[in-house]
Amino acid sequence: MLTYIAAFIFYTLAMVGVLLIGFVVYKKTFLINSNTNKGSIKIVDSLNIAPKKMLFVVKIENEKFLIASGAEHTTFLAKLDQKEEETIQEVEQEKIDKTNKIQEQFKELYSTSKFDFNKPKLNKVDRKDIVKKLLKDLNTESKF
Numbered sequence: 001m002l003t004y005i006a007a008f009i010f011y012t013l014a015m016v017g018v019l020l021i022g023f024v025v026y027k028k029t030f031l032i033n034s035n036t037n038k039g040s041i042k043i044v045d046s047l048n049i050a051p052k053k054m055l056f057v058v059k060i061e062n063e064k065f066l067i068a069s070g071a072e073h074t075t076f077l078a079k080l081d082q083k084e085e086e087t088i089q090e091v092e093q094e095k096i097d098k099t100n101k102i103q104e105q106f107k108e109l110y111s112t113s114k115f116d117f118n119k120p121k122l123n124k125v126d127r128k129d130i131v132k133k134l135l136k137d138l139n140t141e142s143k144f
Helices: 002-030 082-110 124-141
Strands: 041-050 053-060 063-069 074-080
Touching: 082 124
Parallel strands: none
Antiparallel strands: 041 053, 053 063, 063 074
């Protein structure tokens, strides 16, 4: 009877040890990315270009860098300036402004007396005229 109790305790402790080792291995391998990085190095953005090839925007303290990473090596590409970030934000804001302006122009064109809201559908000619006018206005104002 004593041998059965000793064997039970031995195998129970062995299983608990195996489970603890498995937990530690799982934590080390799979949960590395979930740690919140409170240090001064942070990955701001990443882009997968091809299999095993990525671009990273890395922020170190107050500076941003563009880094390429492949299967064999990692390469520093450029230091991103504040001016470049401001330019990107200006372009995005310009796109938003153009979209809003087109929406306003469409509302103005559609709400004129020329078009009747009681019609089930606009004529194809009317739709083409609206689209042509909006595209013409967009092309004359575009900087690109």
